[in-house]
Amino acid sequence: MRVTWELPDGSTITADVTDGSNLMEAAVAAGVPRVLGECGGNLACATCHVYVAEGWQAATGAPGEFEDAMLDATEAPRGPGSRLSCQIIASAALDGLLLRVPG
Amino acid sequence: MTVWTPSDDGFADITSHDAYLAGPPHNTFARMRRDDPCAWTDYPQGEGFWSITRQADILACNGKPDIFSSARGIRMEDQTYAEYLARRTFQETDAPDHMMTRIKVARAFSPGVVAGFEQAIRDLCDEILDEALAQDEFDATKAIARQLPMRMLGRILGLPEADLPWLVEKGDALIANTDPDFTAHVLDRMTTDEFRLMPFNSPAGAELYIYAKDLMAQKAAAGDTGGVLHMILQPAKDGSTITEEEFRNFFCLLVAAGNDTTRYSIAAGIQALCHQPELLAQMQSGSVWDTAPDEIIRWATPATYFRRTAAQDTELHGKTIRAGDKVIYWFASGNRDDAAFADPFRVDLSRKPNPHLSFGQGGPHICLGMWLARLEVRVLFQELSRRLAHIEPAGPQKFLRSNFVGGIKELPVRLKRT
Numbered sequence: 322m323r324v325t326w327e328l329p330d331g332s333t334i335t336a337d338v339t340d341g342s343n344l345m346e347a348a349v350a351a352g353v354p355r356v357l358g359e360c361g362g363n364l365a366c367a368t369c370h371v372y373v374a375e376g377w378q379a380a381t382g383a384p385g386e387f388e389d390a391m392l393d394a395t396e397a398p399r400g401p402g403s404r405l406s407c408q409i410i411a412s413a414a415l416d417g418l419l420l421r422v423p424g
Numbered sequence: 425m426t427v428w429t430p431s432d433d434g435f436a437d438i439t440s441h442d443a444y445l446a447g448p449p450h451n452t453f454a455r456m457r458r459d460d461p462c463a464w465t466d467y468p469q470g471e472g473f474w475s476i477t478r479q480a481d482i483l484a485c486n487g488k489p490d491i492f493s494s495a496r497g498i499r500m501e502d503q504t505y506a507e508y509l510a511r512r513t514f515q516e517t518d519a520p521d522h523m524m525t526r527i528k529v530a531r532a533f534s535p536g537v538v539a540g541f542e543q544a545i546r547d548l549c550d551e552i553l554d555e556a557l558a559q560d561e562f563d564a565t566k567a568i569a570r571q572l573p574m575r576m577l578g579r580i581l582g583l584p585e586a587d588l589p590w591l592v593e594k595g596d597a598l599i600a601n602t603d604p605d606f607t608a609h610v611l612d613r614m615t616t617d618e619f620r621l622m623p624f625n626s627p628a629g630a631e632l633y634i635y636a637k638d639l640m641a642q643k644a645a646a647g648d649t650g651g652v653l654h655m656i657l658q659p660a661k662d663g664s665t666i667t668e669e670e671f672r673n674f675f676c677l678l679v680a681a682g683n684d685t686t687r688y689s690i691a692a693g694i695q696a697l698c699h700q701p702e703l704l705a706q707m708q709s710g711s712v713w714d715t716a717p718d719e720i721i722r723w724a725t726p727a728t729y730f731r732r733t734a735a736q737d738t739e740l741h742g743k744t745i746r747a748g749d750k751v752i753y754w755f756a757s758g759n760r761d762d763a764a765f766a767d768p769f770r771v772d773l774s775r776k777p778n779p780h781l782s783f784g785q786g787g788p789h790i791c792l793g794m795w796l797a798r799l800e801v802r803v804l805f806q807e808l809s810r811r812l813a814h815i816e817p818a819g820p821q822k823f824l825r826s827n828f829v830g831g832i833k834e835l836p837v838r839l840k841r842t
């Protein structure tokens with residue numbers, strides 16, 4: 322699947338991501354700034370916060386219970402579409418996904 | 425010039441507290457990384473363990489908490505199940521228990537909330553530095569580094585100012601329990617069992633428990649809704665609240681975890697300023713503050729290691745780690761791994777990326793206080809560098825006697841103010 326990250330300055334980074342991997346790892350591998358993933362995808366740091374673009378929020382689904390709580394511990398404010406990207410798993414259904422990186 | 429050069433012969437007993445008296449035995453860690461990165465290490469005081477010394481291996485193992493569990497102890501010392509239960513904090517649990525507590529405290533220490541403390545930290549730094557820099561020659565660990573973390577934690581938690589010196593003392597006794605300068609109960613020299621069931625094996629742990637309990641009662645009675653403690657006492661989204669026992673253990677953990685780690689980060693940064701004179705001008709230029717705190721904290725590596733226990737058999741570098749074996753992540757070694765850091769014994773304030781492990785990166789127990797620690801280190805060095813024309817060593821530095829807490833406990837400096 323393909324994912325595009327839109328940075329706060331409007332520029333974008335696009336990468337092909339293997340199905341089954343999580344989108345924090347994908348962002349780190351693609352060198353997306355500000356997606357750090359400091360806890361290695363263990364839901365403990367909230368440094369993988371992204372905003373899922375309108376139109377994709379149903380496909381990516383709602384955050385789980387622990388993720389929902391950790392979304393109150395992000396650096397940038399929580400907003401519509403806020404997710405911890407280590408909890409979004411790449412799959413064919415998400416091909417073309419657009420994620421906005423917090424400023 | 426380099427800041428400090430290791431002096432061990434490459435074959436130090438890395439379990440011995442005395443091996444750290446001249447700083448961590450980095451020649452030994454370098455040999456282990458090169459020749460035997462998953463080394464069985466004998467431990468004269470108990471069961472031996474596997475030593476993981478490469479940065480990449482520590483990161484990879486820490487990301488697999490289902491294999492490498494925190495729920496059987498996180499220190500080198502062995503403990504019985506009864507001791508484990510008596511002393512455990514959420515740091516010594518695995519998912520989902522760990523997350524149940526972590527989500528209750530995460531917001532209070534989140535970057536957004538912590539950013540709001542910047543002015544308070546700056547005011548405190550002003551006070552501390554104005555007092556310390558009234559002299560030209562002093563022990564920087566004592567006069568600067570020791571002061572900030574506990575007084576700041578106290579303010580954030582809303583503790584009475586008058587209690588803070590007492591808390592600094594108890595925090596010292598709790599963690600540095602192998603250095604006779606800090607505690608009367610030197611752990612490896614103790615002959616009786618009387619402290620084994622106390623938090624952190626120390627009567628200071630018991631005193632802190634009582635303090636926390638009283639504090640909680642007072643806050644509740646006074647309807648006090650300020651500060652981080654109130655945030656922690658609020659019901660979580662699912663309606664559950666932190667239990668009294670959880671709260672007391674958490675409070676103890678905060679005092680222990682937030683105190684000397686930040687202190688020794690500040691001390692190591694001042695040590696670096698003394699030995700790499702170009703750093704002062706870099707700080708004064710204002711261009712390095714995004715990256716400098718992490719580099720100072722990498723350089724310091726206040727937590728030399730944390731331990732896990734294998735929950736199942738697993739292989740690493742051709743060795744079979746059996747279920748029940750202790751596994752130690754040597755952060756001090758990983759942070760000097762030249763496969764991850766160019767010129768690791770040089771402090772490079774603009775190092776980026778900086779994949780250091782000082783906060784236990786890569787795992788679910790990643791430091792809860794890392795945003796606060798980074799902020800404190802940044803503001804302290806902003807305020808210090810602004811005031812300094814020159815700083816140099818004024819005598820030999822002394823390291824803590826501990827295989828667990830890495831720190832310069834005495835750092836004589838001489839300085840000129842701007």
Ligand code: HEM
Pocket residue numbers: 494498514515516526577677678681682683685686689721725726727730731781782783784787788789790791792793794796797
């Ligand atoms: C530079 C300063 C600091 C360093 C180097 C540091 C280091 C660490 C490390 C390595 C861990 C992970 C332990 C493991 O993997 O088992 C940790 C966890 C923790 N730290 Fe820090 N720490 C620092 C400052 C602080 C501060 C200021 C606080 C609180 C005010 C704090 C509170 C905690 C807590 C509560 C945990 C346990 C988290 C968990 O188990 O989920 N630390 N710290």
Ligand code: FES
Pocket residue numbers: 345357358359360361362363364365366367368369405406407408
């Ligand atoms: S990587 Fe830490 S919460 Fe996602």
